[in-house]
Amino acid sequence: MLLKGKAFKFGNDINTDYIISGKYKFKTLDMNELAKHVMEDLDPNFYEKIHEGDMIVAGTNFGCGSSREQAPLAIKYAKISCVLASSFARIFYRNAINTGLPVIECDTSKIDAEDLLEVDLQKGIVYNKTKSIEIPVTPLPDVMIKILKDGGLIDHFKKHGDFNFE
Amino acid sequence: MSKTIAEKIFSQHSGVDAYAGDLVVAQLDFVMGQDGTAPLAINSFNEMGGEELFDASKVAFVIDHSAPSPLEGVSALHKLMREFSTRKKHMLYDIGEGVCHQLVPEQGHVVPGDLVVGADSHTCTYGAINAFSTGVGSTDLAAAMISGKLWFKVPDTIKFICEGTLQPGVFSKDLILRIIGDISADGATYMATEFVGEAISTMEVDERFTISNMAIEMGAKAGLMEFDEKVEKWLSGRSNKTPRPVSADPDATYIQVINYDVSQLEPQVACPHTVDNVSPLIEVENLPIQQAFIGTCTNGRLNDLRVASKILAGKKIAPDVRFIVAPASRSVFLDAMNEGIIQTLVESGAAVVTPGCGPCVGTHNGVPSDGEVVLSTANRNFKGRMGNSKAFIYLASPATVASSALTGKITDPRSFI
Numbered sequence: 094m095l096l097k098g099k100a101f102k103f104g105n106d107i108n109t110d111y112i113i114s115g116k117y118k119f120k121t122l123d124m125n126e127l128a129k130h131v132m133e134d135l136d137p138n139f140y141e142k143i144h145e146g147d148m149i150v151a152g153t154n155f156g157c158g159s160s161r162e163q164a165p166l167a168i169k170y171a172k173i174s175c176v177l178a179s180s181f182a183r184i185f186y187r188n189a190i191n192t193g194l195p196v197i198e199c200d201t202s203k204i205d206a207e208d209l210l211e212v213d214l215q216k217g218i219v220y221n222k223t224k225s226i227e228i229p230v231t232p233l234p235d236v237m238i239k240i241l242k243d244g245g246l247i248d249h250f251k252k253h254g255d256f257n258f259e
Numbered sequence: 260m261s262k263t264i265a266e267k268i269f270s271q272h273s274g275v276d277a278y279a280g281d282l283v284v285a286q287l288d289f290v291m292g293q294d295g296t297a298p299l300a301i302n303s304f305n306e307m308g309g310e311e312l313f314d315a316s317k318v319a320f321v322i323d324h325s326a327p328s329p330l331e332g333v334s335a336l337h338k339l340m341r342e343f344s345t346r347k348k349h350m351l352y353d354i355g356e357g358v359c360h361q362l363v364p365e366q367g368h369v370v371p372g373d374l375v376v377g378a379d380s381h382t383c384t385y386g387a388i389n390a391f392s393t394g395v396g397s398t399d400l401a402a403a404m405i406s407g408k409l410w411f412k413v414p415d416t417i418k419f420i421c422e423g424t425l426q427p428g429v430f431s432k433d434l435i436l437r438i439i440g441d442i443s444a445d446g447a448t449y450m451a452t453e454f455v456g457e458a459i460s461t462m463e464v465d466e467r468f469t470i471s472n473m474a475i476e477m478g479a480k481a482g483l484m485e486f487d488e489k490v491e492k493w494l495s496g497r498s499n500k501t502p503r504p505v506s507a508d509p510d511a512t513y514i515q516v517i518n519y520d521v522s523q524l525e526p527q528v529a530c531p532h533t534v535d536n537v538s539p540l541i542e543v544e545n546l547p548i549q550q551a552f553i554g555t556c557t558n559g560r561l562n563d564l565r566v567a568s569k570i571l572a573g574k575k576i577a578p579d580v581r582f583i584v585a586p587a588s589r590s591v592f593l594d595a596m597n598e599g600i601i602q603t604l605v606e607s608g609a610a611v612v613t614p615g616c617g618p619c620v621g622t623h624n625g626v627p628s629d630g631e632v633v634l635s636t637a638n639r640n641f642k643g644r645m646g647n648s649k650a651f652i653y654l655a656s657p658a659t660v661a662s663s664a665l666t667g668k669i670t671d672p673r674s675f676i
């Protein structure tokens with residue numbers, strides 16, 4: 094799968110409260126509604142600015158803080174195609190894979206705001222079109238690749254009825 | 260080969276001789292969800308085709324994050340949880356019972372040697388009683404509810420050796436804030452932490468929970484401590500489960516060993532808007548505050564309320580400060596009433612709210628206004644955390660919060676102790 098979009102840059106330690114504030118997540122399970130408030134405390138107009146396929150690009154420790162799965166889901170429902178960061182917080186990383194949001198660990202210092210990016214998930218390649226450079230990607234653990242291939246953990250369980258990494 | 264606590268618990272629960280870096284599928288002893296995460300887990304459970312729980316006696320939901328419900332939307336989610344629990348015949352702690360991380364150990368659901376997951380990041384709290392417990396998301400919780408298992412990467416461990424004795428007026432909260440300030444918000448990401456040494460073994464279990472609770476604030480998967488007679492005593496009368504204490508081997512491999520001498524430690528404060536933005540209190544002393552909050556799974560325990568009531572006894576809080584107290588559980592609330600602590604706090608000017616999370620996570624019961632400064636005993640001070648992104652949250656020990664409520668500005672508790 095080839096993903097294409099514009100980079101929206103954020104800094105280090107972007108926590109789940111910034112991704113989707115706690116004051117919204119308790120109110121509803123309507124992810125389209127939550128998506129409207131994604132990144133709101135950092136950039137009040139973020140949702141209006143983005144287009145389908147655009148990418149969130151951040152520094153270290155993206156997704157730190159709470160275990161709310163509403164965070165990757167709000168990003169996914171805002172039609173962001175993937176998140177690239179120098180590193181991710183553990184629970185967010187698991188949640189993203191489980192819910193089928195592609196997360197890519199790579200050196201994001203070579204990406205500036207508004208750069209056009211192409212991400213080949215199969216090959217694990219990030220191509221910065223604006224700068225004409227290829228950025229290497231840290232590969233996912235095998236277990237996560239199997240879950241992603243099944244389309245997330247829900248589909249993995251639908252298919253196998255249990256964990257199946259054979 | 261020698262093992263850390265994490266390596267031993269994962270080996271025992273996966274049937275594999277596991278070391279840091281290994282991927283294992285491990286059996287779980289207990290799983291928990293709260294009202295911010297369980298509703299989504301119920302959706303995932305249904306979508307996965309889940310029918311029965313792996314073991315209804317090992318599953319609990321807690322309605323604490325937005326309890327009692329302040330809004331219709333929340334009420335609908337609470338109802339969803341109640342109906343699911345009734346159908347699946349598992350435990351549900353409803354409004355007023357308390358914060359999940361107080362309830363799970365207090366009600367005897369977790370004992371030393373257990374492997375526990377909770378759909379809440381501060382599930383790492385139970386490390387203080389020698390269990391490996393960690394936070395997961397809703398879909399992982401659903402998979403755990405169906406299968407009783409989850410996959411894990413066995414983590415490396417950072418060991419903190421804390422020697423010396425804390426001065427009067429300095430508490431476990433000050434120590435963990437200092438450590439997080441030093442290690443940073445992602446200094447232990449993907450890793451477990453172990454806390455050992457005289458400073459830990461002389462602490463009461465209530466104080467140890469504060470440290471394990473905040474391990475996630477440096478990215479850690481778990482905040483583990485050894486079993487000892489204090490844990491044994493704390494557990495007696497709470498749980499029918501048999502403890503299986505796990506000790507690290509003396510020559511286990513650690514990714515890092517960090518030494519602290521706590522005897523010179525001063526009260527610490529985490530400043531806005533990150534938990535690792537920690538300064539000695541003296542650097543922010545006298546900063547005016549508008550709201551003081553004592554509660555949460557970090558510092559809403561009996562011990563915490565007791566320390567606060569000693570400082571506030573017979574005195575009144577500053578006239579321009581709002582002082583909110585949320586006991587961590589119904590049982591803490593009752594014990595505090597029996598000891599006269601609640602009486603003292605209310606007489607001093609406290610607004611006591613239902614045991615639960617409310618103010619901590621900004622759902623209700625104390626949302627600050629624009630530009631206001633809050634001093635809180637919670638574990639997070641992110642922008643917007645308490646419901647208003649234009650407020651400023653500082654974190655400190657219950658003693659510091661109580662002293663500051665009296666003066667209306669950030670105050671060193673040592674002047675009151």
Ligand code: SF4
Pocket residue numbers: 324358359360379381555556557615616619620637638
């Ligand atoms: S008290 Fe705060 S940190 Fe603890 S579980 Fe509740 S919301 Fe989370």
